[in-house]
Amino acid sequence: MTLTLSPILLDAGIDLSDAIVIRHAYVREHEDSGLPGIHADSTTAEILEYTRNQSTQRFPNVPPRFWIVFIKEGGDQARLWCVIENRGEISNDGQCRIFDLVESEHMADLRGRLVIGWSSPRAWWMHASTAASNPVMGIADAEPVPFPGFDRLVLDHAKLQAVMREHRYASWRTALGSVVGIYLITDTSDGRQYVGKADGAESIRQRWGTYATNGHGGNVELRNLQPASFRFSLLRVFDPATPTPEIDAAESHFKVALDTRRHGLNRN
Known part of the structure; x- marks a missing residue:
């Protein structure tokens, strides 16, 4: 056919x-x-x-x-x-x-x-x-897009979906699959922010893959918002062997530093 x-x-x-x-x-x-x-x-x-x-x-x-x-x-x-x-x-x-x-x-x-x-x-x-x-x-095969580096990564939701799906972003998925860490989601419609983490057996790639799929990643705080307004970035990355308490401490620090419990989207 x-x-x-x-x-x-x-x-x-x-x-x-x-x-x-x-x-x-x-x-x-x-x-x-x-x-x-x-x-x-x-x-x-x-x-x-x-x-x-x-x-x-x-x-x-x-x-x-x-x-x-x-x-x-x-x-x-x-x-x-x-x-x-x-x-x-x-x-x-x-x-x-x-x-x-x-x-x-x-x-x-x-x-x-x-x-x-x-x-x-x-x-x-x-x-x-x-x-x-x-x-x-x-x-034709798409030309590969070079990975910009963890500290330069800023993606809207449509771009995140492309990164998780398209062949030209294969190196990005490899990089994101090699680390765990703390990420930031900004709702650009009102400026509110959400601090999240990927740790244990779940890499940044796996965690962000759920956002690409359903928009909210299972987070109650994000379920009723429009993912088209979301912007994703990384605050800090860790080797997957990093102890969980160290990652938890970093997540807590950024929630305080960015005040995402009182003025953002974090509930705890």
């Missing part, structure tokens, strides 16, 4: 009725506007600028919210550049329309990796419901 673009878009939370798929090709200038085209060394800003300028004749009258942009590659194939969000038309002189576009995090893990077939050489855009049947030709 051939994998198509449809399940990838749906898994990314993109409504097919609210998206179009675009395939850019390297050209000297934009066919409709006469503006400079794009090339292999074009920057993200240049490609975004190229995309935001569209003809009044050959584009949907009311473009949808999401534009899934590919770059032509090797004849009938195209590689994902980015998913961008259309925030509306900002000018129209009768020939050229300019749109307010911003990069979206949808399918960010597939940028530069996802390659699809494109069998209609003259069609440079199509509705996502049509492109949904385009075959997936390949998904």
Whole structure:
């Protein structure tokens, strides 16, 4: 059974009725506007600028919210550049329309990796419901992301989920699985903080894995909060052989230092 673009878009939370798929090709200038085209060394800003300028004749009258942009590659194939969000038309002189576009995090893990077939050489855009049947030709391995170090680690909940799931963060999981210690969760919606620990047989990776899965890690204090507002960081890490009383003392210290019992989310 051939994998198509449809399940990838749906898994990314993109409504097919609210998206179009675009395939850019390297050209000297934009066919409709006469503006400079794009090339292999074009920057993200240049490609975004190229995309935001569209003809009044050959584009949907009311473009949808999401534009899934590919770059032509090797004849009938195209590689994902980015998913961008259309925030509306900002000018129209009768020939050229300019749109307010911003990069979206949808399918960010597939940028530069996802390659699809494109069998209609003259069609440079199509509705996502049509492109949904385009075959997936390949998904390249993600480039590894270097681990930044324990003292530089700050993750929102979406990034934490990616770290626990994606191949490119394998070294991060190895590092987090090698230590126990004290961590901090900040609810960025109101600034309240929660000090927690991973000790004994439970590494930081295992402990944070539960937060990635259910958002609250089993903590009563966090159950009714929105994990999308959480920010995770490490306060202190220990070797797994460290005696439990030493880790408990460090946890207690940070609860006092950050006053998370009276003004934060810790109950004890």
